Amino acid sequence: MEIIRSSRRSVAIQVRPDGSLVVRAPYALPETEIRAAVERHRGWIERTRRHLALQQTAPTLTQQELRQLIAQAKAALPPLVSGWAGRLGVRCTAIGVRSPRTRWGSCSSRGSLSFNCLLMLCPPEVLEYVVVHELCHRKHMDHSPAFWAEVERALPQYRAQRDWLKQHGPAILRRLPEKSGG
Numbered sequence: 001m002e003i004i005r006s007s008r009r010s011v012a013i014q015v016r017p018d019g020s021l022v023v024r025a026p027y028a029l030p031e032t033e034i035r036a037a038v039e040r041h042r043g044w045i046e047r048t049r050r051h052l053a054l055q056q057t058a059p060t061l062t063q064q065e066l067r068q069l070i071a072q073a074k075a076a077l078p079p080l081v082s083g084w085a086g087r088l089g090v091r092c093t094a095i096g097v098r099s100p101r102t103r104w105g106s107c108s109s110r111g112s113l114s115f116n117c118l119l120m121l122c123p124p125e126v127l128e129y130v131v132v133h134e135l136c137h138r139k140h141m142d143h144s145p146a147f148w149a150e151v152e153r154a155l156p157q158y159r160a161q162r163d164w165l166k167q168h169g170p171a172i173l174r175r176l177p178e179k180s181g182g
């Protein structure tokens with residue numbers, strides 16, 4: 001554990017990518033109190049370490065694995081999309097499956113939806129959230145409060161899914177091979 005002292009007023013703990021700790025602390029704070037602060041955050045530190053380890057060990061997908069994920073997504077999405085389109089009262093004109101590096105789904109103004117095949121590596125409720133999210137863009141082509149209200153009506157727990165994607169999504173997107181058609 002490296003301790004960096006400065007004129008700051010509070011203790012800040014950081015986990016480096018290699019799992020080691022950096023603790024920033026005020027000049028006058030005794031080391032016993034710094035160690036006590038680290039102990040209080042032990043749970044968070046261990047979770048962060050596990051998360052970092054997972055990110056680093058998830059291997060790049062092979063082209064064959066990528067093709068399998070696309071095939072899985074092409075089978076899984078149509079029934080899910082048509083079910084939710086019916087419940088939401090919107091129409092979807094086409095469903096595409098791709099492997100873009102930066103997004104999980106998109107919706108064109110003509111009602112053509114596109115999904116990232118890496119959703120197959122996410123929990124099913126996350127896949128469902130992305131489907132509902134894109135279908136709600138058939139009503140609101142923006143991320144306005146009215147849009148989010150629509151999502152919440154359909155999936156009252158959607159924030160947990162959105163947070164999951166924010167937290168774990170980047171590591172999953174990093175598994176895409178260099179040459180994958182967007």
Ligand SMILES: [Zn+2]
Pocket residue numbers: 133137142143
């Ligand atoms: Zn959106």
